[in-house]
Amino acid sequence: MKISHSRILEDSEIVFDKGTFGSLALPPARSRGHGTFVAGRMWCRVRCIVAGMLLTWALVTPGQAEPQKAAEPAPFTVKIEKVASGQKYTIGRAKVGEKPYFDRQYQIRQLPPALEGQVLVLTSMDDDYAVAPDQLQLQLPETAMVSLCLDKRSSRAPGWLDGWTLAKEALEVDGVHYHIYQKTFPAGRVTLGGNDRTRTGASSNYVVIVSPRRDLPTIPPDPLALKPVDFAREIQPLLQERCFSCHGAKKQEAGLRLDLRRRALLGGDGGPAIVPGSSETSELILRITTEDETQRMPPDDEPLSPEEIALLRRWINQKAPWPDALAGKESFDDHWSFRGITRPEVPKVADSNWVRDPIDAFVLAKLEREKIAPSPEADRRTLARRLHLDLLGLPPAPKDVDAFVNDQSPDAYEQFVDRLLASKHFGERWAKHWLDLATFAESDGYENDKPRPNAWRYRDWVIDAINKDLPFDQFTIEQIAGDLLPDSRPDQRVAAGLHRNTLYNSAGGADQEEFRTKAVKERTATTGVVWMGLTLNCCECHTHKYDPIAHREYYQFYAFFNNVDDANEGEAATFKVAARTTRIHKRGSFLDLGPTVEPGTPSFLPPLVARGAQADRLDLARWIVSAENPLTARVAANHIWQHLFGVGLVPTPENYGRKGEAPQQAELLDWLASEFRTTSGVAWSRKQLIRLIVTSATYRQTSAIRPELATIDPDNRLLSRQNRYRIEGELVRDLSLSICGLMDPTVGGASVQPPLPKGLGQLAELKNENFKEANGNPHRRGLYVHMQRTFPFPMLAAFDAPDGNQCIVVRDRSTTPMQALTLLNEPTIDECARVLGKRLMSATQEQRGRLVTGFELCLSRQPTDAELAVLQGLVERQLKSGAKEEAVWYGVARTLINLDEFITRE
């Protein structure tokens, strides 16, 4: 509320402040009249009621209130208990010539004599936007008056100053005048709130002076203050009657919900409503007591009675006790993904012959219930190609397929899998999945889009970590907080390069703070989605509509990443850890800051245990992979499943919240998650989990569509077959290079720029001309194609490869004419077709043999007679049209590369 001089009534009474018995409003020292501030009609009523019970000790005259100014004050100490902004406030003496701010040189030039020599709390000028409701807590040894001096230029005083008395005199600090608000408190803790962020006009942080009031009888403790409030009987019915219609189960105005303990204590979009232990600064109290009718709660209704207000104050002062039994049940309590992971029993099935491992038991149990038989096992050629594509992203060589087909040993399949898991190309294939999530790219983005010549080192770290099967928990910790690990190794700091994948705008005129906060939001959202399947981005502007994540909690999570400043783009991450307080961005705007928050995790998840006073990224990383976290293992196991079946058990891997799709195979997912996390083998081993899945009978099924199930299970959620789907852009490239023998198998190193289609380079709108020219070996895998954010490599983009501007959890698999034109005429693919044509010609002199070889190279199988007939027809017609032999076989190669099956994993 606004405090204006006109409101100051001439009155000689002492008024109990806002119905509490714990504090008194006193006329200011040396005031001409009596100047007690009365805060509107409500307080008049309070005064009347209280007046009847007035204790005689409280009746003092203004003359008596005059503090002794001549006498040297006896030792009087004030202890600073807490500064929410984290600054180091100190204690000094209020005198002309003294500095009131510890971080500025300004001096006090004028000061009411009564305050001369009193205790001065040196605050920080930089806290002018500190807004925490418990910004400053002082411990008073005895009854004392707090003088809070507020820059006069400020358009409004914070609401918590309601009921303080405005002194006639002012304080001057180097030409700037300050209003002095005063209030007397009994011995004990005093909480001062923060500034009002909505004020305008130049203003500074407040100055605080504390003077003992030995002239007053010691204020006895409020006889009622210690009497425990009965929440069930006194508070909850009151909240229900007066608040729930707007802040209850049905409606949550301003994001505030008071019928659930967790939500009530969390507060609304604007910050906490209840500050346990401090009714003076609790927004809830301020809003029910304000004189401003447009602000007062409940709106358009009678204000709460003084007794009710006093009760709420007492309850909050007693730290707002709220028994567990009345905490309220939240709808997400039953949400599947927020429950802890317990390892489900492996179900019993009728056809135990089909079952190869527990995965199959879970799948078959459901199928048997629906009376559906699983699909038959795919033939070995299909399996060889499927495993090669899934595990390496490369086609099998025909001789390897033949060897596998002819391998009679009982564990031929497992041996085949183990060979692939040991391949150095395994890390390349699975790194790409991870890089999609990590928003990896090799340039800044935005219009300047400067290249990041060292970004590939992070990419190589991922490949290497996956190849050596770095356990997923360690894989997580090193990326989120590798730089904070004790004695961190250079490779761990490279891992933390994850945070450097954010976009950066270096354009002239760009507002750096805007883009810095955007990058922090990107890190926040990415971490939420990648590890926990949480859609935190919804909470950037407001409390989540569907999931139990408050606006405030988003910024607590954001706070973990808010101090990551990219120092320089070197070989290993060297982050400047900036001391930066985090404030809520109201409605998501970095220009409109709300209350300060500390790093923290959403309250509906198990609590985070910090190593120090304030949680940091390392604590966060360890919390993410902790045994209690219900999401991480499910999300990670599901990601792996997704890349082996084309779709996750949770079909919306980007959303495990209530708007996501729950898994039909929930027990299987939990079993996998628990297996992943705590197995008998190596905990968190990616390779072991993949091995487990790919050796299952479920994985080995054929992928042919089963028309009889089109209505019962159209999306194959029951897993009665494998899935058939188009491969990623990188694989289209890798396959083309492999089948003709051009592929450079080098693993890792700087990226390359393959040649662009004719004319496209000239067309590309790039400030850096380098990216228009081919550079490096043009035959390296798609993973190594330079990722320029504003100029995605056209061939890869045509097949939905990400452009590195957003975290991609599920890639699109579109089917477009541009893909057909790409497969026909893209320079590298066209080169592959020419080389393949020659390879077919040199394989054998015989037409049929060449066609079979082509089929085996491209599709890992032999053609049917009908298929052979189509190709023979093509060859004959081409020859008849007068084409040269080389052109004919080039045409055959183009045909094979353009087959749907070539770019499909079956």
Add this chain to the structure above:
Amino acid sequence: MMIPELDRMAARRHFLTQTSRGLGTAALASLLSPNVTFGNAPTGVPGSLAAPHIAPRAKRVIYLFMSGAPSQMDLFDHKPKLREMNGQEIPKSVVGSQRLTTMTREQKMFPVAGSQFKFTRQGDAGLEVSELLPYTSKIVDRIAVIRSMYTEPINHDPAVIFLQTGSSVTGRPCLGSWMSYGLGTENANLPAFVVLLSSKTPGGQPLLSKYWHSGFLPGRHQGVQFRGSGDPVMGLTDPAGVSRDDRRRIVNAVNDLNSQRFEVTGDPEIEARINAFELAFKMQTTVPDLMDVASEPKHILDLYGAQPGQASFANNCLLARRMIERGVRFVQLYDKDWDHHADLPTKIRAKTKESDQACAGLIQDLAQRGLLDDTLVIWGGEFGRTAYCQGNLTTTTYGRDHHPRCFTMWMAGGGIKPGVVLGKTDDFSYNIAEDPIHVHDLQATILHCLGIDHERLTYRFQGRDYRLTDVSGKVIQRLLA
């Protein structure tokens, strides 16, 4: 295994409606059955339209994007006060606490720069138009001018992204992609969303492919860039030595083999691929034909100021009409080099000379063919320019910095009331005096003309329903016919 026809149909229908990431939306449906209309478009995929929300007035859009931001007070927003006060410091009360770019923030003086160009009243509305736009002056009664546009970003890239996607964060779908996603295409032989670029000189603000990116919408809704010279579409021209017959034989073989595979797997995706393959093959014929500006009669070429064989803004305007005629849903033109920080009079004179005739010619040509009734044309940059001079103000020249607080755009055609002049800026064209129109309002209005309620064309991505207008936007009723 053979799949009975009925099952195949069922599988295909299901495929069209069920796939999780939005496969089976309007555009794909139109690939499979070229004559798709609102009536039989597939339903059940969130965000794709089974029926228009409101009666559509426009079916297609041509967006003439003047990249770099043309100066509003030198073209449409006549401010005599600027001439009066030429050289004097712009009043503090006008500038307020508006943030400035880092390019002029450090300037010691902010002298007002009056426009050097003469303005005369044009058309029934008496709109004052600069002498730089003699052709546009003649069509003011056909267009609606908004002088009170405002935006949020202050730099080019985020501002272009904001106009195109409703967000200054990279990665959201742009207007053309939303249209392709919501309405599909009218011609199975051409993409729904085509992009044409023009630039006479190298340099200037880059035009990045992300400006026509489909963001999180399926990739097929991405704009396809056509080029006025050389190979018009990436990969369109077969390599040397491959004849059209060779190509047809390969297409036939591929289709035969794909069909055989479909019999084995029953995967409806193969049908989609066969169709895409056919479309690609057709585009190899239709696109060169489409791009053949030389086939236009001389009086049409003259109307636009187009010259066959050139890659120019005028040619692109003519190409836009040819695309619209063939059922392309959204034609996005970008014309570069409107960013006149210094030497503005010379540069803007050159830019208007290149573009004025073509803009007016396009409107006239569309009108005479009856196409203007259901084609929406939009003209404008990403923000405005400052009333104060950037750099040195001399008697002959001045420059202007970026100014997001007000700028001018115009619209014409399907659903737009001709001859309207909306909004008013203050005497300095610095702040909006009346009828502020936010970018989201403009976007809401564009979608409205197309029969789309901007709040109901949504796409779920990572748990949130996104839309073009983010969380705001109001249809500008006064612009509507």
